Amino acid sequence: MEEFDQSAGMFAAVGTGAIIFSLLIAVFFIIVGWKIYEKAGKPGWAVIIPIYREIVLLEIIKKPMWWIIMLFIPPFSIIFGIWSVNLLSKSFGKGVGFTIGLLFFPYIFGPILAFGSAKYEG
Numbered sequence: 001m002e003e004f005d006q007s008a009g010m011f012a013a014v015g016t017g018a019i020i021f022s023l024l025i026a027v028f029f030i031i032v033g034w035k036i037y038e039k040a041g042k043p044g045w046a047v048i049i050p051i052y053r054e055i056v057l058l059e060i061i062k063k064p065m066w067w068i069i070m071l072f073i074p075p076f077s078i079i080f081g082i083w084s085v086n087l088l089s090k091s092f093g094k095g096v097g098f099t100i101g102l103l104f105f106p107y108i109f110g111p112i113l114a115f116g117s118a119k120y121e122g
Contacts, residue, residue, distance in 0.1 A: 028107070029106075029110065030047055030048060031114075032110040032111055032113075032114045033047035033053075033110075033114075034047050035114035035115060036088075036110075036113055036114045037056060037060070039092070039114070039118075039119070039120050040060040040091065040120045041120065042056050042059065042060060043056070051068070054068055054071055055068060057084060057088070058084075060088065060091060060120075061084060061087035061088055061091055062087075062091075062122065063084070063087065067080060067084075071084070082099075082103065085099055085102050085103055086099040088102070088113075089102055089113070091120060091121060091122060092113055092118040092119065092120055092121065093118060093119065093121050094113070094118060098113075
């Protein structure tokens with residue numbers, strides 16, 4: 001019975017650690033997104049509201065509102081999501097290489113876009 005108690009405690013500790021780590025990652029990406037939206041002249045708090053976040057993103061990348069539908073249809077969401085990231089990086093004067101960085105290493109390239117010298121060009 002004592003072994004069961006120890007393993008249950010260990011699983012609880014690992015689970016709690018995973019939850020804390022996930023929350024830290026979420027807060028990190030909220031801060032990064034908030035700063036990117038503010039650089040684009042939009043309200044930073046829009047990042048924390050699910051559908052409104054996409055609407056504001058479409059305003060930043062200057063695409064029509066019907067794109068919101070495409071962002072929620074599974075086969076098209078991948079294509080339009082990648083396209084949106086590309087247009088976001090172009091809106092800040094970055095190229096395709098930066099888009100690839102945002103897609104594969106968002107924890108590096110997101111803060112570069114948010115806190116770096118890139119200016120919103122529209």
